[in-house]
Amino acid sequence: MSSSQVLLVVDMISDYAFPDAEHVTGAVQQAVPAIRRAREIADAAGVRVIYVNDILDDWRCSRPDTLRRALQGERPDLVEPIAPRDDDAFFFKGRHSAFYGTLLAHYLSTTETERVVFTGQVTEQCILYSAHDAHVREYGVTILRDAVASLDDAHGQAALDMMRANIHADIVDVDDWNP
Numbered sequence: 001m002s003s004s005q006v007l008l009v010v011d012m013i014s015d016y017a018f019p020d021a022e023h024v025t026g027a028v029q030q031a032v033p034a035i036r037r038a039r040e041i042a043d044a045a046g047v048r049v050i051y052v053n054d055i056l057d058d059w060r061c062s063r064p065d066t067l068r069r070a071l072q073g074e075r076p077d078l079v080e081p082i083a084p085r086d087d088d089a090f091f092f093k094g095r096h097s098a099f100y101g102t103l104l105a106h107y108l109s110t111t112e113t114e115r116v117v118f119t120g121q122v123t124e125q126c127i128l129y130s131a132h133d134a135h136v137r138e139y140g141v142t143i144l145r146d147a148v149a150s151l152d153d154a155h156g157q158a159a160l161d162m163m164r165a166n167i168h169a170d171i172v173d174v175d176d177w178n179p
Contacts, residue, residue, distance in 0.1 A: 005142075005179050006113050007042040009035060009051045010098055010120030010127060012082055013066055015073025018056065020151075027149035027156075028078050028121055034147035034174045035082045035119045045179040048111065050089040052098035054126070063090050098130035105137060115140035117177065119147035123156035128163060135167035142170040144177060 012035065016025055042049050055061050063084070070079040084090055091102045098104050108116070116134045118127050118141070127148050131141045143163055150156025163169040 003045060003047040003179060004112060004114040005117055006048045006050050006108065006111070006115075007038055007117045007119065008098060008130070009039075009049065009082065009084075010118065010130060011052070011054050011122070012120050013051065013053045013070045013079060013084065014075075014121075015069050016075040016078065017073055021074065023151050024122060024149055025075055025078065027151075027153075028075075031119070031121070031147050031149040032078055032081055034144065038117070038119055038144055038147050038174045038177065039082065041174065041177060041179065042117075047117070047179045048089065048113075049084075050091070050104070050107070051084045052091045052093055052102065052104060052130070055092045055094055057094075061092060066092075096126050096129040097133045098126070099133040099137070100129075108137075108139065113139065115142060117142040117144060117179070119144050121149040123148045123150040124152065124159040128159045131163050131169055132167060135169075140170075141167055142172065142177065144174050145171050146173045 039049055091104050093102050116139045118131055134141050160171050164171050
């Protein structure tokens with residue numbers, strides 16, 4: 001892969017058994033087809049796909065166990081279409097940002113990445129904080145608007161507006177993304 005961009009899939013490998021999951025699953029259901037399409041576009045363009053997923057306080061987690069738990073969870077239909085493939089990079093995070101305490105920054109540096117393209121959940125928390133952290137590390141930021149899910153529509157839109165204004169993020173729909 002020679003692209004200077006990466007497609008980041010944030011917190012989508014979930015069993016949806018957490019409190020208030022019902023507040024996000026509708027938005028996730030709408031985002032999953034767009035995430036799948038973004039991954040197809042990335043594959044066709046030679047863009048690396050990276051998953052960063054919350055450990056949900058399971059400090060003994062592994063990639064296979066996390067995927068198995070998600071596929072056996074409350075909403076496997078939200079996981080199966082976008083499940084990571086064997087050659088996709090996969091990192092765990094313990095807090096909101098995909099960068100905090102993870103190897104993501106090192107990976108992006110060693111792969112000469114210049115732009116991080118965001119998908120996943122939730123727009124007003126993990127996407128916002130991760131995008132900000134990408135910006136302060138001097139990466140370009142793109143948010144695929146139809147491939148992110150919010151807990152609250154108004155807060156999600158406010159987060160998109162803030163990312164556009166404050167970190168100069170490109171906010172586009174998946175089909176308008178041109179890697």
